[in-house]
Amino acid sequence: MENEANIDSPASKVPDWVQADLFLDVLKESVKGFSKIKDFKANSGTSAGENYATIMLRVNIEVELEDGKDKSVSFMLKLPHQSEMYRQMLEHNNIFEVERNVYDATIPEMEQMYRDVGVEVKFGAKSYKLKDARTEYVLLEDLTPQGFKNMNRIEGLDQAHTESALRKLSQWHAASVVRVATKGPYPDNYIAGFFTEKNRPMITEMNKGLQDNFLKCCAKFEGNEEYIEQVKAVESKVTDQVIKMSELDISDINVLNHGDFWSNNMMFSHDSFGNIKDIYMVDFQIPKYGSVAQDLYYFLMTSTKLEDKVNKFDYYVKFYHENLVEHLKLLKYANALPTLRQIHILLIKYGFWAYITATGVMSAVLVDPTENACMENFISNSAEGNEFKTMLYSNPRYQKHISIIMPWLLNRGVLEDL
Numbered sequence: 001m002e003n004e005a006n007i008d009s010p011a012s013k014v015p016d017w018v019q020a021d022l023f024l025d026v027l028k029e030s031v032k033g034f035s036k037i038k039d040f041k042a043n044s045g046t047s048a049g050e051n052y053a054t055i056m057l058r059v060n061i062e063v064e065l066e067d068g069k070d071k072s073v074s075f076m077l078k079l080p081h082q083s084e085m086y087r088q089m090l091e092h093n094n095i096f097e098v099e100r101n102v103y104d105a106t107i108p109e110m111e112q113m114y115r116d117v118g119v120e121v122k123f124g125a126k127s128y129k130l131k132d133a134r135t136e137y138v139l140l141e142d143l144t145p146q147g148f149k150n151m152n153r154i155e156g157l158d159q160a161h162t163e164s165a166l167r168k169l170s171q172w173h174a175a176s177v178v179r180v181a182t183k184g185p186y187p188d189n190y191i192a193g194f195f196t197e198k199n200r201p202m203i204t205e206m207n208k209g210l211q212d213n214f215l216k217c218c219a220k221f222e223g224n225e226e227y228i229e230q231v232k233a234v235e236s237k238v239t240d241q242v243i244k245m246s247e248l249d250i251s252d253i254n255v256l257n258h259g260d261f262w263s264n265n266m267m268f269s270h271d272s273f274g275n276i277k278d279i280y281m282v283d284f285q286i287p288k289y290g291s292v293a294q295d296l297y298y299f300l301m302t303s304t305k306l307e308d309k310v311n312k313f314d315y316y317v318k319f320y321h322e323n324l325v326e327h328l329k330l331l332k333y334a335n336a337l338p339t340l341r342q343i344h345i346l347l348i349k350y351g352f353w354a355y356i357t358a359t360g361v362m363s364a365v366l367v368d369p370t371e372n373a374c375m376e377n378f379i380s381n382s383a384e385g386n387e388f389k390t391m392l393y394s395n396p397r398y399q400k401h402i403s404i405i406m407p408w409l410l411n412r413g414v415l416e417d418l
Contacts, residue, residue, distance in 0.1 A: 013055075014042045014043070014057060015079065015134070015135070017132075017133075017134045018042050018057065018059070018077065019040070020037045020040035020061070022130055022131075022132060022133070023037070023040075023059065023061060023075070023130075024037070025129075025130075025131055026075070026128045026129075026130065026139065027061065027063060027073070029128065030073070030126075030128065030141075031063055031065075031071065031073055032065075033065040033066040033067060034063055034065065034066075035063070035064045035065055035066045036063065036064050037061055037062070037063055037064075038062045038063060038064050038070065039060075039061065039062035040059075040060075040061050040062075041059070041060045041061075042057050042058070042059045042060075042077070043057065043058055043060075044056070044057065044058070045057050045058035045076055045077075053095065053260075053283070053285060053375055054078040054079060054080065054081070054095075054138075054285075055078070055079040055080070055081060056076060056077075056078055056079075057076070057077040057078075057079065058074060058075075058076060058077075058142060059074060059075045059076075059077055059142075060072065060073075060074045061073050061074065061075075074142035074144070074145060075128070075139055075140065075141060075142055076125075076139070076140045076141070076142050076143075077137060077138075077139050077140075078096070078099075078137060078138040078139075078140075079135055079136070079137055080096065080135055080136050081374075081375060081376070090136065092198060092199050092202065093194050093199065093286075094136065095285035095286060096136035096137060096138055096285075097136070098189060098190075098284070098285060098286070098287065099138050099283075099284045099285045100127065100138055101187075102284035102287060103124065103125075103127035103138070103140070103284065104127060106256070106284075106287075107123050107124055107284075109179065110123060110172065110175040110176070110179070111123060113175050113178060113179065113331055114171070114175065114330075114331070117330055117331060117332065119330065121171055122278065122280065123168070123171075123172060123280065123281055124140075124280050124281050124282060124284070125140040125141045125142075125143050125280060125282070126140065126141045127139060127140050127141075128140070128141075140282075143267050143280060143282075146269065147269045147270070147277075148267035148268065148269045148278075148280060149267060149268060149269075150263065150264050150266075150267055150268075151263055151268060152263075153262070153263045153264050153303070153365050153366075154365075154366060154368070154397065155305065156263070156303060156304050156305035156306060156308070156309075157263055157303050157304055157305065158305060159308065159312070160276060161268060161276065162303070162304055162308070162312075162316060163316075163319055164268065164276045164279050165261075165266055165279060165299065165303070166299075166316060166319055166320045166323065167323050168266070168279045168281065169258070169261060169295060169299065169320065170320055170323035170324040170326075170327055171323070171327050172255075172256070172258065172281065173255035173256070173257075173292060173295070173324055174324055174327035174328045174330075174331055174333070175327070175331065176255045176256035176289070177253075177254075177255055177328060177333065178328065178331040178332075178333050179256075180254075180289075181333065181334065181335060185289075186256060186289045190256060190287050190288065190289045191248055191288075191289045191290075192246075193246050193259070193286065193287075193288035193289075193290065194246075194259075194286050194288070195242045195243050195245070195246035196243065196246065197243060200239065200243065202379075203239050203242065203243070204239045205379070205380070205381060206378075206379040207238045207239050207242070208381065209379065209380065209381040209385060209386065209389060210359065210360050210389060211235045211238055211359065212235075212381075212386075213386060213389035213390050213392070213393055214231075214359045214363075214389075214393050215231055215232065215235060216390065216393075217390065217393035217394050218231055218393070218402075220394075221399055221402070221403060222403070223403060226406070226407055226410065227406045227407070227409075227410055227415070230410070230415040231415075233415075233418075234355075234415055234418055237418050238356070241352050241356075241418060242352075242356060245291075245294075245350055245352060245353060246288065246290060248289065248290055249290075249291070252290070252291045252292075252346055252349075253291070253292045253338045253342060253343065253346060254289060254290055254291060254292070255289070255290075255291075255292045255295070256287055256288075256289050257287060257288045257289070257290060257291075257292075257294045257295040257298075258281060258284065258287060258295055259284075259285070259286035259287050259288045259294070259295070259298075260283055260285065260286055260298070261281070261295050261298050261299045262298065262299060262302040262303045262361065262365055263302070263303040263365070264283075264365075265281065265282050265283040266279055266280070266281055266282065267279065267280050267282060291346050291349075291350050292338075292343065292346060293346045293347050293349070293350035293351075293353055294350065294353055296317065296320065296343075296347065297347070297350070297351075297353040297354040297357055298353065298357050298361070300313055300316055300317075301354055301357040301358050301362055301405065302357060302361055302362045302365045303365065304316070306400060306401055306404070309401060309404060309405065310404050310405065310408045313408075317340070317343060317344065317347065318340060320343075321338070321339075321340045321343050324338065325337050325338070348412065348413070351409070351412055351413065351414035352414060352418070354405075354409055354412075354414060355409055355414050355415065358401075358402060358405045358406075358409070359402075362398070362401065362402075363389075363392035363393055363395070363398050364378060364392060366395060366397045366398045366401060367391065367392050367395055367397075367398070368395070370391075372384070372387075372388045372391070373388070377389070
């Protein structure tokens with residue numbers, strides 16, 4: 001048997017413990033008639049600049065079945081980076097433990113809720129357990145052989161794909177609302193999330209690097225006179241605001257936010273005519289039970305086309321609301337249904353989520369693929385990190401998006417009275 005771990009780049013280095021024998025129990029569980037492993041390869045699972053939070057490996061295994069036939073199977077293995085900054089982050093917020101819990105408990109619970117009313121809804125890939133993993137990990141079925149793929153993050157999603165994503169998000173949110181109403185609150189780590197007082201030092205450092213570099217580039221943007229002074233005034237208040245917005249207000253329309261819902265964290269399948277068949281959500285590392293405004297702003301600011309970002313914002317919110325109500329009714333939600341007006345009130349109340357997203361993760365979504373795109377450069381204030389962030393904000397593509405968004409945010413009063 002071949003047992004090979006290919007190395008594509010330093011960021012995708014395959015640990016020496018990722019060997020064929022590690023997957024024997026998984027193969028016995030997932031492959032009917034499994035007999036033995038014939039060939040094993042582990043390679044980088046993503047291209048440069050497409051994944052920040054983890055090392056993603058694609059594991060390809062050729063197996064022999066009991067009837068003598070061969071079968072190809074593949075998995076996606078997520079592993080932690082080995083930098084000191086990353087290890088510190090995991091100590092405060094173990095995103096691998098959280099994500100495994102989402103796959104093992106939360107997703108099956110939600111899918112069963114729909115099954116109980118006669119509807120089949122799938123939210124994500126199957127997950128598997130490894131007995132002898134030497135680090136934190138998440139192991140998932142590979143969706144690519146099933147025809148699932150990411151759309152082009154730089155171009156942004158067209159209306160059909162945006163609506164498909166919002167429909168799936170509404171199904172997820174509706175199930176979470178009914179779950180809390182019928183079974184009680186989610187675990188504490190879902191309610192606390194990442195933006196807490198405990199994580200203030202890390203959040204402060206991350207925000208300082210992003211906001212300093214945004215302001216430096218913002219000073220050169222054409223037409224910045226309209227908002228530059230307000231950007232300067234808000235810079236020192238960003239950490240306070242994100243921690244404040246993350247505190248649970250029980251009077252809000254609260255849902256289990258995906259927390260990182262942008263185009264690379266959803267995979268679409270299509271029929272032979274290019275029509276959307278289904279969409280799965282991926283990367284459940286930072287779920288947060290709280291205001292529905294968080295996921296809505298995060299998705300609509302990062303992942304729609306330039307021409308739709310502002311022009312179709314209200315339409316997309318209405319589309320989401322209609323689907324949310326439809327699925328709450330389907331799941332027999334017994335309480336008062338949220339109104340469109342209530343959703344918009346929350347979008348005003350939590351408008352700063354839009355600013356944080358537009359001046360943070362949206363820059364990474366729109367940057368050209370680069371080997372410098374990594375978690376450490378995105379959140380650290382090292383020379384290399386600041387150089388990377390300057391590249392993010394000086395990107396002409398980003399400037400086109402932010403030049404439309406900033407006046408829109410001002411017209412919504414997002415930067416007032418902070």
